[in-house]
Amino acid sequence: MKRFSALVILAVILIGGCSVKSAEEYYGETNAETGLRVKISINCENAVKYLKDNKRVNPDILKDCEVGFKKGETVFDALKTACKENKIQFEYNGSSESVYIKGIDYLYEFDCGELSGWEYSVNGEFPSVGCNAVRLNDGDEIKWLYTCDLGADIGNVFKATPHN
Amino acid sequence: MNTFRNLHPVTLLLYFSFVTVFSVFNFNPVYLCFSLLGAALYFASVKGVFVMLKSMAGYFIMLLAVAALNPLFSHNGATALFFINDNRVTLEAFCFGAALGLAIASALCWFSCIGEVFDSEKLLYLFGRASPKLAAVISLSLRLVPGIFKSFKEIHSAQSSFSSNQGRVRRFLSSFSAVITQSLENSIITADSMNARGFALKKRTRFSRFRFTAYDAGFSAFFVLLGTFICVGWFSFEFYPVISIGRLNALNIMSVVLFAVMSLTPFAYEVKEGVKWKISLSKI
Known part of the structure; x- marks a missing residue:
């Protein structure tokens, strides 16, 4: 009996910690207008070049889209809003501490070799932290870029920092 | 009575390595259904229908569990059923989970058939010479x-x-x-x-009852031929982003038919021998 009630409590905590929404509900949500806006684009030019198949021909998954945001929101929130408004599939891993984007528009990490995946830049800079750690400022320009070479093909060469 | 397990161990090894490899490294539900069907029918003919149904019930529960769990870990797929914490739970992931469950179930079923077919004598015969x-x-x-x-x-x-x-x-x-x-x-x-008993001795001979007859050779050739043609006409089944089968040609259909023939061979063999036994019983 003790074990059973512990299981029930665990299940309640697990379900209570998740927000479950139907597809219509999810895509029907709109952000409150705050006047703050960022530009966001999602580009997979490198994957198109790498894959060379007829299924993925358009490098621009999202081209120069403007989304609104609330003060304190992050790059992750902007991506969520943009994907919600344009009904683009995406998948992330992680929690409030660090979020990692595994795939956008059915294009996943490792789909184009073992050095491939999604990276992002804010105003041309590539922050080396999770996308939910970077706060948005009005007028920021966010680019989500697909790399096939650990960032070297999108202007973000990976340099290993030696440990002291 | 002659049964499928009385074939030569090499032939049996060839057959079972073909079917298990085709079941394990494959998520195409068309092939997997035939694989599971063949394994289940053969298992039933060896151990009885009741034992088979009992293990099938276990496999079915496992299949449901895998199908239910996969969408929680994989969010790929175009048909969003609902959203959990901004990650979509998709129909495609559910179907992929079901196919995965089918693959595990058919592999397990073939392995329990293998357990019935290969006794220690056959294993010693097969691997004893090499090592x-x-x-x-x-x-x-x-x-x-x-x-x-x-x-x-x-x-x-x-x-x-x-x-x-x-x-x-x-x-x-x-x-x-x-x-x-x-x-x-x-x-x-x-x-x-x-x-x-002289395990450490250098020169040792071993006796085994197995003889590779023309019959066994015929079956081996049959399995190799089937395996080759199945591979030639193999077609892929895409789950992501939408469930799709490419355009099927005659080779693909032949491949599926041959795979069905291959998986049902042991069961058909048992049925044939059973019928032969019944007919040859004295009617006096």
Whole structure:
């Protein structure tokens, strides 16, 4: 009996910690207008070049889209809003501490070799932290870029920092 | 009565490695359904329908569990059913989970058939020449676990009947320690016994009843031919982002038909031999 009630409590905590929404509900949500806006684009030019198949021909998954945001929101929130408004599939891993984007528009990490995946830049800079750690400022320009070479093909060469 | 398991071990090894490889490295539900069907029917003809249905019930529960869990870990797919914390839960992930469950179920089912077909004599025959040590290890370890369980059961029932005032855990522990002691003793006896039978000798001959006849050769050739044509016409089944089969041509359909023939071969063999047996019974 003790074990059973512990299981029930665990299940309640697990379900209570998740927000479950139907597809219509999810895509029907709109952000409150705050006047703050960022530009966001999602580009997979490198994957198109790498894959060379007829299924993925358009490098621009999202081209120069403007989304609104609330003060304190992050790059992750902007991506969520943009994907919600344009009904683009995406998948992330992680929690409030660090979020990692595994795939956008059915294009996943490792789909184009073992050095491939999604990276992002804010105003041309590539922050080396999770996308939910970077706060948005009005007028920021966010680019989500697909790399096939650990960032070297999108202007973000990976340099290993030696440990002291 | 002649049965499928009486074929030559090499032929059987060839057959079972084909079907298990096709079931394990494959998420195409069209092939997997035939694979599971063939394995289940053969298992039923060996162990009886009731045993088969019982294990099928277990596989079905596992299949449902895998199908239900996969969408929680994979969010790929175009058909969003609902959203959990901004990650979509998709129909495609559910279907992929079901196919995965089907693959596991058919592989398990083939492996239980293998367990019925390959006894230690066949294993020793197959692997004994290449590596006598490996064959010895395989047959020893196959015997080890059931042996330990058996001796544990005996010791535990004896312990339970003469010391009822001990707690359950204490009784279990003392039986356990007795089993460990006994198996240590057994290992020394086994080593002595192996030495006495000339395990370490360089020149040793072995007798086995198996003879590779033209019949076995015919079956082997049949399996190799089937395997080749199945591979030639193999078609892929895409789950992500939408479930789709490419345009099918005659080769693909032939591949599926041949795969069905291959998976149903053991069952058909048993049925044929059963009918032959019935007919040849004396009617006096």
